[in-house]
Amino acid sequence: MRAIAAALGMASLMASLIAGSAQAQTIYPIDRAEILAGSRFDLKVEFPGLVDPARLSVTLNGKPYREVFGRDGTLIEREAGLEQSALVLRDAELAAPGRYVVRASDGVHSADVSWTVYGTGPRRAKNVILFVGDGLSLAHRVAARILSKGMKEGKAHGRLAIDDMPHMALVATAGSDSIITDSANSASAYATGHKTASGAMGVYADRTRDPFDDPRVETIASLVKRRLGLAVGVVTDTEIQDATPAAMVSHTRLRREYDRIVEHFFAARPDVILGGGLANFLPKDAAGSKRKDEQDFVARFRDAGYAYVTTAAELAAAKAANNGKLLGLFNLGNMDGVLDRRFLKGGTVERFPDQPDLTEQLGAALDVLSRNQAGFFLMVEAGMIDKYSHGLEMERAVYDTIMLDNAVKQARDWAGARGDDTLILVIADHSHNIGLAGTVDHDPDRKPDRPLHERVRIYARAGFPNYPAPDAAGYPPSVDVSRRLAILSSTPRGSVHSAEDVILTATGPGSERVRGQLDNTEVFRVMVEALGLGDPTTTAQGR
Numbered sequence: 001m002r003a004i005a006a007a008l009g010m011a012s013l014m015a016s017l018i019a020g021s022a023q024a025q026t027i028y029p030i031d032r033a034e035i036l037a038g039s040r041f042d043l044k045v046e047f048p049g050l051v052d053p054a055r056l057s058v059t060l061n062g063k064p065y066r067e068v069f070g071r072d073g074t075l076i077e078r079e080a081g082l083e084q085s086a087l088v089l090r091d092a093e094l095a096a097p098g099r100y101v102v103r104a105s106d107g108v109h110s111a112d113v114s115w116t117v118y119g120t121g122p123r124r125a126k127n128v129i130l131f132v133g134d135g136l137s138l139a140h141r142v143a144a145r146i147l148s149k150g151m152k153e154g155k156a157h158g159r160l161a162i163d164d165m166p167h168m169a170l171v172a173t174a175g176s177d178s179i180i181t182d183s184a185n186s187a188s189a190y191a192t193g194h195k196t197a198s199g200a201m202g203v204y205a206d207r208t209r210d211p212f213d214d215p216r217v218e219t220i221a222s223l224v225k226r227r228l229g230l231a232v233g234v235v236t237d238t239e240i241q242d243a244t245p246a247a248m249v250s251h252t253r254l255r256r257e258y259d260r261i262v263e264h265f266f267a268a269r270p271d272v273i274l275g276g277g278l279a280n281f282l283p284k285d286a287a288g289s290k291r292k293d294e295q296d297f298v299a300r301f302r303d304a305g306y307a308y309v310t311t312a313a314e315l316a317a318a319k320a321a322n323n324g325k326l327l328g329l330f331n332l333g334n335m336d337g338v339l340d341r342r343f344l345k346g347g348t349v350e351r352f353p354d355q356p357d358l359t360e361q362l363g364a365a366l367d368v369l370s371r372n373q374a375g376f377f378l379m380v381e382a383g384m385i386d387k388y389s390h391g392l393e394m395e396r397a398v399y400d401t402i403m404l405d406n407a408v409k410q411a412r413d414w415a416g417a418r419g420d421d422t423l424i425l426v427i428a429d430h431s432h433n434i435g436l437a438g439t440v441d442h443d444p445d446r447k448p449d450r451p452l453h454e455r456v457r458i459y460a461r462a463g464f465p466n467y468p469a470p471d472a473a474g475y476p477p478s479v480d481v482s483r484r485l486a487i488l489s490s491t492p493r494g495s496v497h498s499a500e501d502v503i504l505t506a507t508g509p510g511s512e513r514v515r516g517q518l519d520n521t522e523v524f525r526v527m528v529e530a531l532g533l534g535d536p537t538t539t540a541q542g543r
């Protein structure tokens, strides 16, 4: 009995030691972070209590941090006015690849994390195009194939451009705080190679409430500009300040800080910015504005040399004029998907009748960006796939998947005509909690008001849907048919993100690294490898 009591006592001591160690210092970047050699990051150590500066020590592989980085950080004695200190060193860089053990001590407690700094081989790709289907799931993909290619006796009449690529991998999507990711920390993992928490991008989420003081990590948009002189393009059909496009340039804990994210776009000055979201560019008193201040970012971008367009016709004209940087904002909020623009005229199409297609946005972006002799990085998002899926508007999501596929085909044809100097990646940022369960009976003669679960046909009874043959762009001209696809969510009021891996397909120089199963942070690594961003000889010229 006594032995058991002693063992229990031991167990509770162990438990309290473990709990005690959770009170130790928190170090950013976090344990097992993988850091591109020469990329910039903020080192932050959060101490649980007040620190005596004389007893504080932070070392990398046993060397004081100020010797490694060549300068002192800032000690915040009472962070956020509380009994807690923090040490911050902004814009740190480690040039030498290897393993770094970082140890922080306040003289009593210490904690350590381990980082891997990696270099790359020489540059192999001139350009990188990253396509992101926001929320693109396997169900969307299979449905897009059935609708746009058609199927007879179980065999599709063709492949999607997304599928017909030489390299493929599964990609894990979890964030640093949850197995379920959102578009902010997912896109941030692709853009920076670092994990972070839900809602955050370009930063680690620290303990303070301020959404702009968190320790930052460098984005690929910044890296390619700073080290190689590449042009940068950000293209989407959602609001440009929404999570996926914003993660290419922004550093914030809170993705909904739209006004500030527009400021981050202005600070980063990508050469091409195309999407929706005009509302946060307009000064407070302007019609349709959602800004909380008087700043006019349309005027500021124009003053900074950007051509500014708001319709498909203006975009085509700007493309023909062929000079300078390009800002296109085609809707106050999100742009309309292709099913509304081309067929149903729903959504906000009446108010914004001349919004470009993603393929037109891509065409204009390629025109502007390819003028840069050094090459470019371009992110293209089909973002409404996610929005429509949340609202269970599955045919809209599937039509936008076909649109994404058309854009991918266009990019591949463009790259092929240049001798394949461009790495092209197509990926989702997360899946949705949906499945393609069969078909839905909408036969008007068979009680069309029956509840959905009675109309869903499964197994052999599902048969094939009867959408009309697709037009030249791959879209069936009507969705008003008697046997539609049943893409169902397990949450009846709306779909939610799921934890499943997403599919990455790739072609072009550097794409052979895409195989098997990867972490989302490794998507960044595939891109920086292809561009040789960790190769001291390539990057030296760009500095």
Ligand SMILES: [Zn+2]
Residues within 6 Å of the ligand: 135, 183, 386, 387, 390, 497
């Ligand atoms: Zn979503």
